[in-house]
Amino acid sequence: xxxxxxxxxxxxxxxxxxxxxxxxxxxxxxxxxxxxxxxxxxxxxxxxxxxxxxxxxxxxxxxxxxxxxxxxxxxxxxxxxxxxxxxxxxxxxxxxxxxxxxxxxxxxxxxxxxxxxxxxxxxxxxxxxxxxxxxxxxxxxxxxxxxxxxxxxxxxxxxxxxxxxxxxxxxxxxxxxxxxxxxxxxxxxxxxxxxxxxxxxxxxxxxxxxxxxxxxxxxxxxxxxxxxxxxxxxxxxxxxxxxxxxxxxxxxxxxxxxxxxxxxxxxxxxxxxxxxxxxxxxxxxxxxxxxxxxxxxxxxxxxxx
Numbered sequence: 001x002x003x004x005x006x007x008x009x010x011x012x013x014x015x016x017x018x019x020x021x022x023x024x025x026x027x028x029x030x031x032x033x034x035x036x037x038x039x040x041x042x043x044x045x046x047x048x049x050x051x052x053x054x055x056x057x058x059x060x061x062x063x064x065x066x067x068x069x070x071x072x073x074x075x076x077x078x079x080x081x082x083x084x085x086x087x088x089x090x091x092x093x094x095x096x097x098x099x100x101x102x103x104x105x106x107x108x109x110x111x112x113x114x115x116x117x118x119x120x121x122x123x124x125x126x127x128x129x130x131x132x133x134x135x136x137x138x139x140x141x142x143x144x145x146x147x148x149x150x151x152x153x154x155x156x157x158x159x160x161x162x163x164x165x166x167x168x169x170x171x172x173x174x175x176x177x178x179x180x181x182x183x184x185x186x187x188x189x190x191x192x193x194x195x196x197x198x199x200x201x202x203x204x205x206x207x208x209x210x211x212x213x214x215x216x217x218x219x220x221x222x223x224x225x226x227x228x229x230x231x232x233x234x235x236x237x238x239x240x241x242x243x244x245x246x247x248x249x250x251x252x253x254x255x256x257x258x259x260x261x262x263x264x265x266x267x268x269x270x271x272x273x274x275x276x277x278x279x280x281x282x283x284x285x286x287x288x289x290x291x292x293x294x295x296x297x298x299x300x301x302x303x304x305x
Contacts, residue, residue: 009076013076020088021091024036024089024090024091025091027092028095029092029099030092032088032089035088036088036089039081039082040081043079046077098185098187101150101154102145103143103179104189106143106189107180107188109146109179111145112176113176114143114144114174115143115156115174116140116141116142116174116175116200117142117172118139119169120138120155121137122136122211123135124136125165133162134162134164134165136158140152140155140156145179154188155186155187156189156191157182157190158177158190159190159191159193160175160193160196160197163196164193164196166197166199167199170203171201171203173199175191175195176194177194178192210302214233214239217232217236217239218233221233230242230243231243234260235259236266237304238260238261238303262303270295271292271295
């Protein structure tokens with residue numbers, strides 16, 4: 001059997017998407033949007049001027065050579081430019097939305113604020129130089145500072161004491177502290193919390209159930225030594241909050257940190273097991289489809305969206 005040639009037609013578009021998104025998140029919004037316009041114009045030129053583009057890409061066309069190969073290259077380049085423009089525009093708009101509004105302004109002024117929002121990550125305990133601290137992310141809905149209260153939608157990193165371990169993913173909380181500017185494009189600010197969070201609304205039953213499953217996984221590995229105990233949830237659902245710093249350093253040194261990230265292989269194993277059990281229980285046809293969809297949704301929630 002003749003081996004099929006490797007089809008790499010979508011490779012330029014994929015590389016362009018990832019590269020443009022990475023660049024766009026690190027650029028000011030205006031520069032990202034300007035670059036998106038340039039890439040869009042380039043894509044349009046390649047699509048609407050095929051003969052000129054083909055001549056530039058393959059001068060042998062004028063001597064009677066088959067232009068199909070060069071036409072394919074032109075189409076691939078046009079597609080790569082088009083998706084790069086989309087990625088740049090999305091990244092620029094996202095960065096602009098995060099970095100605009102009252103929260104970034106208050107963070108630059110290092111203002112003392114009171115805010116309310118929803119917890120969007122599991123609180124993680126870390127060892128500090130003088131005392132342990134906890135980090136978590138909030139999607140801020142309301143911020144009060146400098147005499148004004150504003151409805152917003154801004155992601156903020158919270159650094160607080162161990163009382164923050166009592167909140168769960170999806171809880172609505174009220175907090176207070178001093179805002180500081182964030183170094184990354186995905187945060188509007190960093191809140192140095194000065195008091196314990198006030199839970200004003202518990203997470204829905206779905207999130208509470210998922211948190212119970214994650215806690216059960218940690219408890220099931222509680223009899224293992226510290227390093228192995230932290231590895232079990234990290235390898236299963238990406239929960240690396242219990243990883244000792246020396247183990248994290250070992251994974252980084254050996255280049256194995258990808259094992260701690262949830263990937264398609266984790267989902268494949270869980271899905272295969274669920275479908276096997278489903279068939280063993282007599283589920284067939286559309287029932288297996290719905291079982292598979294439910295398993296995918298469950299695993300996404302388990303690994304945290």
